[in-house]
Amino acid sequence: MLKYVLKYKDLSLTVKKYPVSKRMRLIVHRNGSVTLTCHTRTSKKEIEKFIEINYLWILETVKKNVYLQPVRESFESYDIKDLKKKAALYIPERLGMLARLHNLEYTELSIGSASTKWGSCSRDKRIRISCYVMLLNKEQIDYVLLHELCHLIHFNHSAAFHERLNQMLPGHNEKQLVKEIRKISIPRRK
Numbered sequence: 001m002l003k004y005v006l007k008y009k010d011l012s013l014t015v016k017k018y019p020v021s022k023r024m025r026l027i028v029h030r031n032g033s034v035t036l037t038c039h040t041r042t043s044k045k046e047i048e049k050f051i052e053i054n055y056l057w058i059l060e061t062v063k064k065n066v067y068l069q070p071v072r073e074s075f076e077s078y079d080i081k082d083l084k085k086k087a088a089l090y091i092p093e094r095l096g097m098l099a100r101l102h103n104l105e106y107t108e109l110s111i112g113s114a115s116t117k118w119g120s121c122s123r124d125k126r127i128r129i130s131c132y133v134m135l136l137n138k139e140q141i142d143y144v145l146l147h148e149l150c151h152l153i154h155f156n157h158s159a160a161f162h163e164r165l166n167q168m169l170p171g172h173n174e175k176q177l178v179k180e181i182r183k184i185s186i187p188r189r190k
């Protein structure tokens with residue numbers, strides 16, 4: 001099997017060539033990565049034509065897969081060390097994935113333990129996320145991450161900021177999400 005990464009427009013696909021593949025096939029994985037399988041002799045031109053034909057479908061499916069992941073188990077009680085560990089495992093990958101999806105670049109990500117705000121973004125594009133976001137569900141975490149990513153475009157909370165953010169949210173439901181998140185207060189540590 002021959003395997004390589006092919007860049008096409010905003011996409012980065014893994015191409016796998018097999019001597020037995022009869023036709024080209026696209027697979028969009030749950031984490032949003034895309035694989036194309038084809039016969040060993042399929043040319044780059046044929047591959048690109050196939051991707052072009054399916055381009056919109058790929059983008060839509062990547063979006064769907066990235067966003068429709070199962071909601072986390074609920075936290076009745078938490079341990080700050082545990083939250084930090086969970087955040088370190090989840091946030092860098094997730095923020096990177098959302099940034100790539102929306103073609104945005106930040107310079108640095110740090111995970112803190114602020115209990116007064118979920119996240120922040122500085123003018124020099126450094127994003128800071130509180131480990132307490134791990135108390136939210138995945139859709140709400142995405143809201144926090146997208147909110148900070150959106151500050152890379154608008155460094156304020158103007159109408160333009162909210163309009164853009166709403167476009168970035170898969171359900172276009174910023175108001176609803178904000179309402180839900182506001183109800184969640186970070187529990188005091190015992």
Ligand SMILES: [Zn+2]
Nearest residue numbers: 147151156157
């Ligand atoms: Zn903000």
